[in-house]
Amino acid sequence: MVAKIFVITYSTYGHINKVAESIVKGLEKTGAEAHRFQVAETLSDEVLAKMHAPPKADIPVITPDQLPEADGYLFGIPTRYGTAPAQFKAFLDSTGGLWSKQALAGKPAGFFFSTGSQHGGQESTVLTTLPFLAHHGMLYVPLGYPHPNLFTNEEVVGGSAWGSGTVANSDGTRMPSQKELELAEFHGEKFAAIATKLSQIVANDKV
Ligand SMILES: Cc1cc2nc3c(=O)[nH]c(=O)nc-3n(C[C@H](O)[C@H](O)[C@H](O)COP(=O)(O)O)c2cc1C
Structure with a gap:
């Protein structure tokens, strides 16, 4: 059975999107199905222009009702003040209907991230997003x-x-960098291996 993994990102300046390409490479190396999405922008065009943000990449915008179709998720989030950007939080906050049915419970999820500076909060960005996984009963894969x-x-x-x-x-x-992209590809491969095993267990349970 082939695992279906959603790579869901937010990116203002393109760094997360670049890392996501290597993540997808790694996922696909294992035979997993990788699907890319971005979360909806919440800032106005005026504010984005003041931030010198380039036009958005041509990646479909995810809606919460699509999430249960996946066997696992890799979330790509650029740091804002040591935590996830409001755009990502707005998307997570739109998943209440899924939470009420525990529709994502038992599904694996991992993170990749981008900061401006070396010690700008890569770990704290993930750490402060983990409650979302806990409340949904999802499995964090470091x-x-x-x-x-x-x-x-x-x-x-x-x-x-x-x-x-x-x-x-x-x-x-x-x-x-080359080393970061190599690591991202490896991350995709490793995550896919775990998500595939978990999805096989879930499929066998249903038989
Ligand atoms: C409002 C704001 C807050 C930010 N906060 C941090 C931060 O706390 N630490 C840090 O290292 N970089 C911070 N940054 C830089 C972003 O993390 C950086 O622009 C992003 O990782 C680039 O990824 P992207 O090109 O995919 O948007 C901040 C940027 C903005 C616009």
Whole structure:
């Protein structure tokens, strides 16, 4: 059985979208089905223009009713003040109907992230989003330390035990590095392996 994984992102400047491409590569390497979505923008065009945000990538906008179709989720979120952006929170807050039916319970989820600075809150972004998973009864799948790029100190490498990631610079000039993209691809592969096993257990239970 092939697992269907939704990669759901928010990105203002494109860094998360770039990491998501490697995540998808890793997912697909395992034979999993990867589907990309973005959450809806909540800022006005006027504010986005003042933030020098480029036009949105051509990725379908997710609606909460689509979530139960997936066997697992990788959420890509750029840090805002050490936590998730309001756009992402607005999407999570729209899942009350699913929560009331516990429609996402038992499904695995992981995170990848982007910060402006090296110590700008990659871990705290995930940590402060975990209550969403807990209330839905979803299973957080961390990355752990299975990849050598997580131990590199010779250069800046985003990502940690909490998931893959990138460091964008405060002006957005740094794009995801080779090591970060390798880690993201590996993250996709590792997550797909776990989501596939879980989805097989769920499928067998239904027989
Ligand atoms: C309102 C605001 C708050 C931010 N807060 C942080 C922060 O707490 N720590 C940090 O390192 N970067 C912070 N950033 C930088 C973003 O995390 C960075 O622009 C983002 O990771 C780039 O990803 P994207 O290109 O996918 O949007 C902030 C950016 C904005 C606009």
